[in-house]
Amino acid sequence: MKRLGLLAAAAIAYVLAAWMVAPGFYDGFGPPQPYNWTCPPPQAGANTKPSSGHADIKVIKGKSEAGSAFDNDGQIVIGFLPDSFDVTGKTSISVDITPLDTCPQPPGVRFVTNIYKITADAPLKQGAKPNVTMRYSNLEPDPDAIYLADDPNGPWQSIGKADQAQPFTVTTRTSTLGYFAAGYRSVSPPPGTVTVGGGQLLPIIVAVLIIVVVLAGLPLAVVRRRTRKSPDEDA
Amino acid sequence: MISALRANLVVRAVVIGMYILAVEWTRALAMRWPGTAAAALILGGAALTLVAVGWPAERIGIGTSRLGLRILGGLALGAVLLLPAAARSGGALLPGGLALAAIAVSIGEEVAFRGVLFAALEQLGGAPVAVVGSTLLWTVAHLLSHPPEFLGAVAAAGLLLAMWRWACKDLVGPIIGHVIADLAL
Numbered sequence: 001m002k003r004l005g006l007l008a009a010a011a012i013a014y015v016l017a018a019w020m021v022a023p024g025f026y027d028g029f030g031p032p033q034p035y036n037w038t039c040p041p042p043q044a045g046a047n048t049k050p051s052s053g054h055a056d057i058k059v060i061k062g063k064s065e066a067g068s069a070f071d072n073d074g075q076i077v078i079g080f081l082p083d084s085f086d087v088t089g090k091t092s093i094s095v096d097i098t099p100l101d102t103c104p105q106p107p108g109v110r111f112v113t114n115i116y117k118i119t120a121d122a123p124l125k126q127g128a129k130p131n132v133t134m135r136y137s138n139l140e141p142d143p144d145a146i147y148l149a150d151d152p153n154g155p156w157q158s159i160g161k162a163d164q165a166q167p168f169t170v171t172t173r174t175s176t177l178g179y180f181a182a183g184y185r186s187v188s189p190p191p192g193t194v195t196v197g198g199g200q201l202l203p204i205i206v207a208v209l210i211i212v213v214v215l216a217g218l219p220l221a222v223v224r225r226r227t228r229k230s231p232d233e234d235a
Numbered sequence: 236m237i238s239a240l241r242a243n244l245v246v247r248a249v250v251i252g253m254y255i256l257a258v259e260w261t262r263a264l265a266m267r268w269p270g271t272a273a274a275a276l277i278l279g280g281a282a283l284t285l286v287a288v289g290w291p292a293e294r295i296g297i298g299t300s301r302l303g304l305r306i307l308g309g310l311a312l313g314a315v316l317l318l319p320a321a322a323r324s325g326g327a328l329l330p331g332g333l334a335l336a337a338i339a340v341s342i343g344e345e346v347a348f349r350g351v352l353f354a355a356l357e358q359l360g361g362a363p364v365a366v367v368g369s370t371l372l373w374t375v376a377h378l379l380s381h382p383p384e385f386l387g388a389v390a391a392a393g394l395l396l397a398m399w400r401w402a403c404k405d406l407v408g409p410i411i412g413h414v415i416a417d418l419a420l
Contacts, residue, residue: 003402004402006398007395007399007402010395011315013395014316014394014395015318016391017387017388017391018318018319018320018388018391019319019322020388021387034384202317202320202321205317205419206314209314209317210314213307213311216303220303220304224304
């Protein structure tokens with residue numbers, strides 16, 4: 001009984017400790033750090049506002065060098081190949097990343113990340129396709145694409161996504177700068193996930209586990225009790 | 236004679252702990268390279284399982300006696316491990332490739348931490364040393380893969396699984412519970 005009591009105490013301690021952090025801290029699949037939200041979902045817990053980012057890309061011999069810009073949270077990165085910009089009259093290109101401080105949700109698309117505005121003080125060259133990578137939270141479904149708009153109120157267009165390189169990141173290429181967010185078409189279920197019961201998979205799994213344990217545990221307990229009693233009865 | 240034997244037990248426990256730590260940290264660092272997550276998890280799980288070579292299955296808590304109870308215990312552990320997340324998010328199952336990796340690393344970690352390391356520490360200093368020692372190393376092993384604010388929950392999960400291992404003398408339950416928790420985000 002003492003052992004069972006200590007085990008129960010450990011279970012309670014675990015539930016309390018796990019309750020204090022965002023869900024999904026299991027082996028290596030959780031995001032490397034909690035997502036910093038502009039508009040946190042209710043289950044997010046403590047939240048830090050997302051940060052902005054800046055990069056200066058050098059221009060050498062009339063061509064912009066390769067470089068990348070990212071926010072300080074590591075939630076969005078844009079990488080430029082050499083000669084990506086029209087550098088007329090420039091000695092460096094300034095690239096800025098700013099999180100939008102509102103969270104518009106356009107019709108037909110459900111964003112699962114903040115919206116970031118990426119600007120540069122020189123236009124992209126035709127054919128230049130910088131790489132955009134966005135990190136997303138495990139609290140939201142996987143996005144089916146990164147979406148791009150000239151204005152945060154839309155219209156938003158999907159610019160697709162490449163094969164997933166790392167869990168909880170989505171990557172694609174873009175031919176223009178503007179507003180970026182990752183999301184999925186809200187008319188269909190979120191992609192890449194196995195969902196049942198209206199997307200409430202985890203609560204259903206836990207409920208099923210509890211039912212199985214209770215239903216199968218009772219007969220097992222009865223059998224064990226009978227097995228223990230039988231030698232005495234024989235005697 | 237006894238002190239020499241005891242010294243050997245210390246050396247053995249330290250070597251096992253260092254090996255496990257090296258594998259876990261290497262895995263965590265390897266996963267930072269794009270596209271290597273699944274491979275790192277599978278190889279890491281396999282490398283952790285190797286630590287059990289030469290250990291009798293019963294010594295590390297694996298057996299077929301009371302198998303029904305062991306499996307039920309694993310399901311119960313899975314339910315407890317997922318409960319805080321289930322109460323707050325809908326969740327999802329991992330896609331195929333990552334699911335296989337999750338199973339590999341879950342089995343590897345249980346065999347290494349609650350199986351071999353627990354057995355070595357228990358032989359060295361009894362159950363308290365085994366529970367506390369395996370939980371401490373489990374937490375340190377996750378320093379590189381988890382942000383600091385998650386480590387309390389990681390430690391509590393390690394303590395729960397170690398307590399099960401001690402209270403029920405069983406590793407099948409922790410393996411099943413760990414696999415369930417890792418498969419369902």
